[in-house]
Amino acid sequence: MNAWQVRATMEEFDFPADGVLFDTRLLTEGRAEWLREVGLEPGAPFLISPQFEYDVVLNRFFEAPGMRMRAVSTQFGYARDLAAFLTFLWVARRQRSWRDAVEEDHLAYLTWRRRDGDGPRVAGSTWNREVAGVDAFYRWAVRAGHVATSPIPQVARRARVGSHLARRTADEQRPATYARDAGGERVEWLPPVEYRVWRDVGVRGFGAAGLPRPGFRGRWAARNATFCDLMVRTGLRLSEQCALTVFEVPRSAPGAGGYARFWLPAAVAKGSSARWTYMPGAVMADVEDYRRWDRAEVVADAQAVGRYARWRRPWVVEDPGRPVARRVGSPLKVAVEHLALRERRLLLVEGPGGLEPAMLWLGEGGQPLSVSAWKAMFATANRRCRAAGVRLAAHAHLLRHTFAVVTLEQLQRGHLAALAEQDPRQREHYTRVFGDPLDWVRRRLGHRSVVTTMIYLHVLAELEMQTRMALVPDGWDLPGDVVDETVDAA
Structure with missing residues (x-):
């Protein structure tokens, strides 16, 4: 070596x-x-x-x-x-x-x-x-x-x-040797239409024409597509989304629309940037389907062969209604929100069929998926796109950039439209209540300073208005995908 x-x-x-x-x-x-x-x-x-x-x-x-x-x-x-x-x-x-x-x-x-x-x-x-x-x-x-x-x-x-x-x-x-050509304002992102093409071809295994390929045998295509949708619609970092447990992500009823929010704890948020994360109803329904079917199946298979019983000194949540974990062999108890990623990977919770992992995203053997496993998924998706002749590629941070650019453009449109209909006094009140779109995006991304978030303004400034209207639609979802656009602040 x-x-x-x-x-x-x-x-x-x-x-x-x-x-x-x-x-x-x-x-x-x-x-x-x-x-x-x-x-x-x-x-x-x-x-x-x-x-x-x-x-x-x-x-x-x-x-x-x-x-x-x-x-x-x-x-x-x-x-x-x-x-x-x-x-x-x-x-x-x-x-x-x-x-x-x-x-x-x-x-x-x-x-x-x-x-x-x-x-x-x-x-x-x-x-x-x-x-x-x-x-x-x-x-x-x-x-x-x-x-x-x-x-x-x-x-x-x-x-x-x-x-x-x-x-x-x-x-x-x-x-003294810092480069002057760092290109700090260059941001890679995908317009929603292109993102869907990349997801469908690269992750779901569709053909270039946008139709399912009969020979594709992607066992986890639906789970992987849901993972990508959650990332591009929330702006979570890869390490943050990998660390989510069943306690953080809310459950939904089939067909629920609007948004639900969940708290990303400081223990797994980069830079301890704990924050509220808003998840669209359509994505929430897909996550629920994954939990109810694919995830439940691999958990049951792992329980049947005693896989979780062989974990060495795991953390265990004995009461699912009270997310407090105890380390096996120790009297120490810690709230789940204070557990870091490495501890969450050893976290079990009492489920209907016995102990099961608390981590949301599981692999074929019912074990928590690592950051490197998800990076490999993106690489595989990009190879599928190249093989299909689709000249699109994505990685986890690009989806975060996409969330920021698209959300900022949509918020600014709504912000300006609302202000245009109000008199000066109403505008002042509106701004105080709803704030600045740039600051809202900053909070969702977990940036400490709005200066960091301003890079996405530069991206929009470089696009002609006509191009911006074409690349960024007023809504992410296709007609009928979302029942309503209200945000549940509860």
Whole structure:
């Protein structure tokens, strides 16, 4: 192995997650004690060197307070970017240690990543993300006294107009090698008509003409299509939607219209951005069908062979009407809303046929589906589209962008139409009560600042009004799909 590897500390599963073992104590019942001994939190990332060595000092970075407070997906993003730089030091810089890295190493990495004809030629935005991750590591290492200086050159931050919008800190330095072609205003999204084509061909297995293909045997086509519909209609991140349990998602009666809302708890929301999420009635009905048929079937099959009885030290909700979980073998009780994704994957609830997973989205064997499994589903859907001659592709974050662009355009239309019919006093009252469409979308996306959400305004500004009217219809659903458009605020 010539690369640094990212692993995950998973106390309840094969450890590490990819099966690369570096200490015999990880095979014993004392693995939890070993985790505490070295200061690792179950589920956190760590790095292994090309020589299968665990660098205790380096991996303390992932246990630093600033890193622990970040979302798990963000932690792994930092780990992957740091591993890529360390691999470059090992392969291209004569097995240089991270402690000995100098500015010339970083500049050589820049040349290879962005300009070398045999290199990956990454985009400016990708490079900036990578630099930010490595810079954060070396800032920590300098503060902790592990290295004297950082290999990443710094420059003074430029003064910003309207700086009251940005958080002021004592650190006025930034990496000097940040790219200027990051293209921060470029957003990929699909108009509703194109989204449906991608979903039907790629996920449901329809032909390019929009009709079911007789030979398609997609066992989970309906579940996967419902998952995508929920994402594109709510703006949830992939990690957030994967973490949903049966306690969060409301149940619906067949044919229910309008909207229902559910609370996304801070424990699974990126950046702890807990918020209300609004689910259209048509999507809610599809989720209910999945729960009643496909999900119930795999749960029953798993219960019949005792699959859930073999889970090691699960969390259990004994009273479905009271979502409080207890860890088997421990008197500790925790409300489900405070459980993180890794704990929810081990959460069982008493159902009609016995204990079953509380996670909403389950796979063929009745086990909770992982983030990587859903990423693979998107990749498969894109391959089906290419095979069918449909030049469309999507990933989870693109569906989130689609929600933002379409919702913002529709809200602005309704907002302007309502204001046009009112006098100045009524307009002022309306704005106070219903707020700004941009801020409403910000809240649904979980953005801390409206400045982040403004990127979607730039997308709409680049489209001519006639084009906007054609690409974004007044409603998502086809005629007759939704009974009414009222929002249930209860």
